[in-house]
Amino acid sequence: MSRTITITNQKGGVGKTTTAHAIATGLNHRGLKTLLVDLDPQSNLTYTMGADGSTPTIYELFNEEIKNPSSVIHHMEHGDLIPGSLLLAGADMEYTKPGREYILNEILEPLKGDYEYIVIDTPPALGILTINALTASNSLIIPMGADIYSLQGLSQLRGLVDNVRKYCNKDLIVEGLLITRYNKRAIISRNLKEVMQETAKQLETKVFDTVIREGIAIKEAQAMQTTIYDNSPNANVTQDYSSLLDELLNKR
Numbered sequence: 001m002s003r004t005i006t007i008t009n010q011k012g013g014v015g016k017t018t019t020a021h022a023i024a025t026g027l028n029h030r031g032l033k034t035l036l037v038d039l040d041p042q043s044n045l046t047y048t049m050g051a052d053g054s055t056p057t058i059y060e061l062f063n064e065e066i067k068n069p070s071s072v073i074h075h076m077e078h079g080d081l082i083p084g085s086l087l088l089a090g091a092d093m094e095y096t097k098p099g100r101e102y103i104l105n106e107i108l109e110p111l112k113g114d115y116e117y118i119v120i121d122t123p124p125a126l127g128i129l130t131i132n133a134l135t136a137s138n139s140l141i142i143p144m145g146a147d148i149y150s151l152q153g154l155s156q157l158r159g160l161v162d163n164v165r166k167y168c169n170k171d172l173i174v175e176g177l178l179i180t181r182y183n184k185r186a187i188i189s190r191n192l193k194e195v196m197q198e199t200a201k202q203l204e205t206k207v208f209d210t211v212i213r214e215g216i217a218i219k220e221a222q223a224m225q226t227t228i229y230d231n232s233p234n235a236n237v238t239q240d241y242s243s244l245l246d247e248l249l250n251k252r
């Protein structure tokens with residue numbers, strides 16, 4: 001059965017796009033058919049997948065200019081993609097009709113039989129695009145920095161998750177908090193660890209055992225529009241994302 005996972009955090013630059021790309025391309029590498037959906041108007045994921053500037057995009061699906069979602073899927077070297085669009089930057093103003101939380105869910109529904117996993121990247125905001133992603137998903141992963149500011153922002157995200165569960169998607173699960181861009185010189189204090197565990201508990205989830213380290217391999221793969229698994233299979237950060245996949249797939 002297909003599983004849809006959203007990668008989200010309203011804080012910017014915490015590694016959402018990097019994590020969405022690493023998870024989806026990693027699953028594809030393991031032979032699991034996976035679709036990436038770029039819901040972030042910045043469309044960095046679309047660029048990294050090598051489909052920059054390509055139409056049609058998710059925007060034409062949101063606007064019902066195109067009704068068949070299969071025709072918007074780009075079959076790229078490292079996996080299938082529904083590209084993002086800068087035009088979605090106005091989504092909060094543009095989509096105001098009742099039922100606007102369910103647009104993405106309706107788009108993805110007919111595709112679920114074709115994929116084992118669907119991975120959605122979201123913008124750094126708690127607006128209608130993120131609500132659509134959470135409504136269409138089985139679960140979410142929250143990438144974050146190992147710092148107190150990152151934790152403070154999570155109470156707003158928790159509020160949104162609670163509301164999505166209440167009104168749109170009662171079965172939504174939080175897979176876990178994922179520490180990303182970790183620099184081993186920055187020691188995580190005991191106090192911070194405790195606050196992190198407490199925050200995870202409030203979200204009815206855990207902090208992933210896997211910590212994603214900072215690594216130059218990330219930027220190299222992004223610049224070359226390839227994957228860390230192809231470009232730097234032995235890099236620390238590649239091992240970290242592999243171990244995250246093991247954790248996700250319950251192999252640890």
Ligand SMILES: Nc1ncnc2c1ncn2[C@@H]1O[C@H](COP(=O)(O)OP(=O)(O)OP(=O)(O)O)[C@@H](O)[C@H]1O
Pocket residue numbers: 011012013014015016017018019040042044122123124180181182212213214215216218219222237
């Ligand atoms: N583990 C890592 N090691 C080194 N650089 C990283 C790592 N993870 C992410 N980065 C870099 O950090 C920057 C932000 O990452 P990314 O775009 O994935 O974050 P984001 O949360 O999606 O950002 P936004 O909120 O703007 O959508 C990028 O330049 C990316 O290359």
